Amino acid sequence: MGSLVRRPPVLLLLAGAVGCATSSPVDVGLENLAVSAVSPDVIVPGTALTLSGSSFVGPQWGEASIRLSGADVEVVWPARFVDFEHMVVDVSADMIDEIGDGARAEGELALEVVSAVDGDTYVSNNLGVDLRFVRSLTPEVIAVPSGTLLFVNDQVEIEGDGFLLGGDEGESVARVTGCFTPQGGGACDPVAPVEVPLRPRTPFSRRQASFPFKPAIAGIRPGTFTGDVTVINRHQGGPAPQASPVSVSYDLIESQITRVTPTAVSLGQYVVIEGGGFVGGEAGAITELDLVGTFQATGAPMPAPVSLTLIPEFTAGNRVRYVLSEQDAIGQLIDLRVDTGTFSGTITPIVEYGGDRVTGVGLSASFSIAPVRQVVFLDFRPTYVESLRAFGLRAVDSKVRERVLAVVDRAYQGVNMEFRTSAPDDYALFSHVELHGTDPNGQGLFGYDNTPGKDDNNVRLYDRLGGVNAATQQDGYPGFGGVFVESLMGFSLDPGRWAMQVPGADPEFDKIFDPFRSDRDGRAISSSDSPGAVRALGSGDTCPAASDDRGAQMDCAVFVLGNLIGGTLAHEIGHSLGLANPNAEGFHNNGDEPNRLMDSGGDRPFLERAELMGLGPGVFCDEEYAYLRMILPSSDPPPDLTRPPCY
Structure with missing residues (x-):
C-alpha cells in the first residue's frame, strides 16, 4: 500500500526549516492517512467518487484533495469529508471536460491533506486505479429473469452495464409495458407504460440493478403479465439513452x-x-x-x-x-x-x-x-473524536469508548436498559444521546439534558439529548443537549484554550493528562506508542502512574477520561428517565453524599468522578435505583453493593 508522506509548508521549505517542520510531533489525526479503495470505476457528471481508507479528517482539521495521475490525466480535485473512513469527490461536468470525455485514468490516486494543526501536507499511499470518465452512459441489458413466479413488489434483477447510480448522476429507470391476464382466464388487458427507478445491487454497481414490480404495473390480483422491460438512463439535465427492450412474462401470486x-x-x-x-x-x-x-x-x-x-x-x-x-x-x-x-x-x-x-x-x-426496555443510542460525533486532541488521546479513541460503555453499563446494571453505538433499526422508540467536543451553549457544561420537562416514570422512550431544542430555549434554559467532552478539561489547573477552569479543579487531573498534552510539554499518544496495547484497568489504584512508565500512564489516562465521560453520560441519561427525586420536584439530590451519581455537579468532585484515591464510582442512591427497577424491570439481579441514601 505504501507509506504516509509528510511535507512541511512551502514557506518553511524556502526558509530552510525542513528539519524543524518534520521533527515536530505529527498530527495524530492524519498519521495513519491511507486510501484503500476508490469507487466507482466509471464516472459521469454528478458521480460521488468515493474514497475508502483511514485517518480522514473534517474540513476544520485539514483541507483535502486528491491527486490523480495517469498517462493522459494529471488533476488535483477537492475532496469532501464524509466520516473518518470515507471522503467524496463531487465530479462535475466541468471536471470531466477538464480531462476529456472518454478519458481513462490508468495510474495512481493519492489523498493530500493540509493539516490545520501543523500546516504540513500529509500524503497518503499511491493507490493504483483504472478509472474512465464519460459525459453520459448508454445502458446495456444482458439478462432479465422471465417465466417465474412473482409477488407484487418483488425485485426484478437486471444484469447489464452502464447503469446510473442515482443522486446527482440522475437515475436509470425500467419502463414496463405489456398486458395482464387474470387468474382463471380472460383477455390479456393492456396496461399503461410504467417507469420504475432501478436500484444498484451494491452502492457502486453499474452492472447489476433491480426494480420492484410495482402494483401500478399489473395490480395486486393473481394472474399473468406479459410484456417488455426497457432500461433508460435519465442523466441529470442531460440525455436519456436507452437499451433495447427485453421480453418478459411473470405469474403473479397473492400476498x-x-x-x-x-x-x-x-x-x-x-x-x-x-x-x-x-x-x-x-x-x-x-x-x-x-x-x-x-x-x-x-x-x-x-x-x-x-x-x-x-x-x-x-x-x-x-x-x-x-x-x-x-x-x-x-x-x-x-x-x-x-x-x-x-x-x-x-x-x-x-x-x-x-x-x-x-x-x-x-x-x-x-x-x-416482553417487559419494557429502554434502548439508548450513544452517538459519538466527529467533534467528540477531535476533542480527544485536547487530552492527547485521539489515537486511543476506541479504548476510551470501551471504558465509557463499561461505566454506563455498570451504572445501570440490573435495569432493563441497552446501550448501543449504532442507531437501532429494530426499535422505533429509543433514546438518542450525542457526545460532542465543545459545549455549543457557551457555558462550559459537561453535559445537558435538553429534553422538555421532567419525564416522570419514563413515559417517553424516545428522548433526544442532543441537537437544539427550541422549547427549552423558550423556557430560558440552554438549547443544546448532549455530553461535551472538552469542558471536562476545566478540571485542570491550566485548561488552556480548551475550557474554563471549574471550581474543584484538581492537580491530580494534570498528573494524569499532562504527559499527553502538547500545550503542557507532553506528547500526544501516537502510533509509535502502540495504542492498541492500552490495558483496560479495573480500578484506579495504580494511578497516577510513574513518570517513567508511559504505558501505565496511557492506561490511567484512558481509564480516567472514560470514567469522566461515562459518569456524565449516566448522570444525563438519569435526568431523561425522571431523576433525581422521581415523581417529585428537582433534578438533583438535595445535599451531598459521597459517590451519589445524581448529586449536582459541584457536589461531585474530580476524584470521585475519576475513581481515584479510593473514591467513586458514582451510583444511584437507594430510592432512585428502586425507581429504575420499577419502570424498567429486569430479570437480572441488582449488583451487590451498598447504595447511599437519597435523603
Missing part, C-alpha cells in the same frame, strides 16, 4: 406471510413480518394485518380471545414492520408497560391498491410481549 420475528417484543420495538406481495409507500397502497387468536397474560388462568387489525409500516415488498405502541390496537388491549404474555393465532395480510382489496395467505404464529 403471503412466511415469518414473524422476533419471538419476544417490548414497547417501542418492531415486529417484523416477512413474506411477499406487500404494498405501501405510495398513494392508494396499504397493507393490513389481521390477528385472530388468543393472548395468554402472564399469571392469568385462561387466555383471552383476540381479534385485531394492525396497520404496519411498509419497508419492501417482502417486508413490513409493526411497532408495538400504546396508541395502536395491541396497546389499547393491554398495558404494554406492565403486562406481559404471549399472543398465539393467525396473522393474515390484506393488501389494497387503487380501490382493489385482496386477502392473502396467513401464517400461524406466536410472539411474546
